[in-house]
Amino acid sequence: MMQFFEDARQFMPILLQGAYVTVQVAFLSLALSTVLGLTLALMRMSGNPLFYVPAVTVITGLRGIPIIVQLMYIYFVLPEIGIDLSAFTAGVIGLGVAYSAYHAENFRAAILAVDRGQYEAALSIGMAKAQLMRRIILPQALRIMLPPYGNITIMMLKDSSLASAITVSEVTRAGQLIASSTFKNMTVFTLVAFIYLVMSLPLTALNSWLERRFAAK
Amino acid sequence: MIEVKEVSKSFGALTVLKSMSFTVARGEVVCLIGPSGSGKSTMLRCVNGLERHDSGLISIDGMTVDTKSKTIGSVRAEVGMVFQRFNLFPHMTALGNIVEGPVQVRGRPKGAANEEAMALLHKVGLSDKAESYPSQLSGGQQQRIAIARALAMKPKAMLFDEPTSALDPETVGDVLAVMKDLAHEGMTMLVVTHEMGFAAEVANRVLFLDRGEILEEGPPSELLKRPQNERTRDFLQRVLHPGERTVRDDRP
Numbered sequence: 314m315m316q317f318f319e320d321a322r323q324f325m326p327i328l329l330q331g332a333y334v335t336v337q338v339a340f341l342s343l344a345l346s347t348v349l350g351l352t353l354a355l356m357r358m359s360g361n362p363l364f365y366v367p368a369v370t371v372i373t374g375l376r377g378i379p380i381i382v383q384l385m386y387i388y389f390v391l392p393e394i395g396i397d398l399s400a401f402t403a404g405v406i407g408l409g410v411a412y413s414a415y416h417a418e419n420f421r422a423a424i425l426a427v428d429r430g431q432y433e434a435a436l437s438i439g440m441a442k443a444q445l446m447r448r449i450i451l452p453q454a455l456r457i458m459l460p461p462y463g464n465i466t467i468m469m470l471k472d473s474s475l476a477s478a479i480t481v482s483e484v485t486r487a488g489q490l491i492a493s494s495t496f497k498n499m500t501v502f503t504l505v506a507f508i509y510l511v512m513s514l515p516l517t518a519l520n521s522w523l524e525r526r527f528a529a530k
Numbered sequence: 531m532i533e534v535k536e537v538s539k540s541f542g543a544l545t546v547l548k549s550m551s552f553t554v555a556r557g558e559v560v561c562l563i564g565p566s567g568s569g570k571s572t573m574l575r576c577v578n579g580l581e582r583h584d585s586g587l588i589s590i591d592g593m594t595v596d597t598k599s600k601t602i603g604s605v606r607a608e609v610g611m612v613f614q615r616f617n618l619f620p621h622m623t624a625l626g627n628i629v630e631g632p633v634q635v636r637g638r639p640k641g642a643a644n645e646e647a648m649a650l651l652h653k654v655g656l657s658d659k660a661e662s663y664p665s666q667l668s669g670g671q672q673q674r675i676a677i678a679r680a681l682a683m684k685p686k687a688m689l690f691d692e693p694t695s696a697l698d699p700e701t702v703g704d705v706l707a708v709m710k711d712l713a714h715e716g717m718t719m720l721v722v723t724h725e726m727g728f729a730a731e732v733a734n735r736v737l738f739l740d741r742g743e744i745l746e747e748g749p750p751s752e753l754l755k756r757p758q759n760e761r762t763r764d765f766l767q768r769v770l771h772p773g774e775r776t777v778r779d780d781r782p
Contacts, residue, residue: 433580434617434676438631438683439607448634452621 320500324491328501331487332508338404338473338483343466345409350416355446357421368417375414381475383411388479404476404483408469415465423458424450456527463520467513474509484508531556531687531718532577537586539572546572548742549586554687557716561729561750564739565765570722573739574689577720578609591686607635610680610688614695616672618664624651624675625660631683643682650678654708670701674708687718694725726769730754738762 356368375383384407388400398406427450435445477486488505492498532554539547546569554560562570575581577588579597588595593605618627628647632638638646651657654674664672673693680688690709694702706728713719713732723729729736729750736753738746738761746759757763 428617430613430615430617431619433611434613434619434679436580436603437578437606437609437611437613438679439603439635440631441603444634448630449619453619456621 317500320495320497321504324497324501324504327491328484328487328504328508331482331484332512334401334481335470335473335483335485336512338401338408338476338481339470341405342408342412342473343469345405346412346416346469349409349413351420353413353417354420354424357417358424372414372417375411380408380411380472381478383407384475384479400476400479400481403479404473404481407479408473408476412465412469412472416462419458419461419465420454423454426457427453459520459524459527463516463523466520467516470513470516471509531558531591532720533587533589534573534577535587537573537576537583537588539569539576539581539583546742547576547583550742550744551586552737552744552747554718554720556718558734559713559717559719559721559732561733561736562720562722562739563724563726563729563736563765563769567741568739569742570739571691574691574720574722577689578606578611580611603635607631607683608686610677610683610685612673612676612680612688612690612693614692616664616669616676616696618672618676618679620664623661623663624656624667624678627664627675628679628682631679636683647678647682650681651675653681653711654678655704668701669697670704673697673701673705677705677708677712681712687720688712690719690721690723692722692724694723724769726754726766738765740765 353368353372356364357372359365384404387398387407388403391398391403431449431453432445435449440448473483474485476483477489480486484505488501492501495501534550534552536549536551537547538545538549550569550573552560562573564570572581576583577590577595579595579602582597590605590609593601593608595605596602599605618624619630622630625644625647628650629638629640629643632643632646633640648657648660651660654677656671656674656678659667659671659675664675667675677688677693693709694705697705702725706725709719709721709728710732721728721733731750733750735747736750737744738753738757738759740761746753746757746762753762754766757766
């Protein structure tokens with residue numbers, strides 16, 4: 314047991330550096346996937362085939378291909394056509410794009426769950442489509458989509474570990490490197506697991522705060 | 531003010547409006563009555579373009595109602611609509627609901643819109659509910675806020691789609707009172723209703739619709755008291771005296 318704490322003290326600074334990268338990857342890819350997801354959802358619901366067809370194609374494609382394969386594609390294949398990204402950028406873009414499909418479906422479900430009468434009431438006072446979405450529908454959809462959004466956020470935090478496969482030096486990769494040179498697997502991966510758990514707790518708390526904040530009046 | 535000319539509409543194979551024509555003059559109150567499925571709500575919803583009519587012409591104060599046109603929003607802004615289920619915006623206060631249209635659609639300054647909204651709240655008897663959310667209000671109160679929301683746009687005409695059908699009986703009176711006041715102030719109103727008392731007292735004309743057609747029309751004193759058409763008589767009998775009916779004999 315003493316050995317564990319001694320090792321932990323030695324490994325922790327390196328792992329925390331990795332954790333910092335994990336937070337960056339997770340946060341940036343969450344922002345990217347949220348914006349892309351909302352765009353895809355609105356395109357899919359536009360009723361215009363020019364937007365609808367590409368959105369459905371992209372969503373279906375992204376959901377059907379494992380995230381790790383998408384990451385490999387971006388990091389290893391794109392350079393062959395001249396798009397050379399750093400591992401970190403490739404990781405953020407890969408996770409952001411991959412998760413946009415899940416956000417899109419969540420947003421779409423939430424928007425569809427808003428009562429039809431709300432559209433009619435907004436139209437009846439002369440609102441234009443964009444105004445109606447921004448002022449009436451999206452604020453109500455927000456309340457519906459928050460619980461699944463929180464879920465996806467935590468999944469993204471954990472799935473940022475997939476970026477280790479393309480050499481992003483986040484916490485899982487840092488752990489792998491330490492473990493392979495010290496063979497202290499139990500210590501290292503216990504610490505890594507603990508770090509993920511600790512990072513997910515504030516997210517859970519933030520989400521329940523948001524849910525209360527936007528709860529139905 | 532409202533002109534409906536040979537308007538037809540069908541949902542798939544079902545024809546709901548058969549070449550319907552009528553007008554509502556400025557300041558006139560017209561009630562649409564008839565059994566469910568007669569097309570009265572659909573007709574009303576066509577007037578502000580919430581439903582698209584297949585053929586015929588609808589115009590409001592000379593503006594053509596065309597759901598595909600870019601100007602449909604400005605036509606809708608001129609016509610107030612009150613729904614059976616209120617459809618208040620649940621994430622806004624009563625006051626917020628009322629100023630939403632003037633501020634967002636008309637671009638009115640917030641202060642002025644708030645003042646006008648308070649005057650409207652006073653008019654519908656809910657001055658003390660300005661900061662309440664819809665879920666904190668009774669059905670009748672919500673419907674009065676919905677009327678105030680429609681009036682805030684200073685509409686040229688008001689459409690009412692069974693405004694009291696979803697209400698608890700004890701709150702119906704307050705809503706009808708607000709509607710009567712409006713009628714007396716000279717508002718042009720087209721009202722789909724089952725409230726025969728309201729029709730008798732307030733309407734200038736009553737149209738009886740059945741199966742997408744106007745079967746009979748006239749002043750309420752005539753149509754409600756001495757209906758000429760057999761189906762009008764049958765309908766009024768059932769609405770006015772629901773308890774007295776025996777099971778209808780549907781043998782041919």
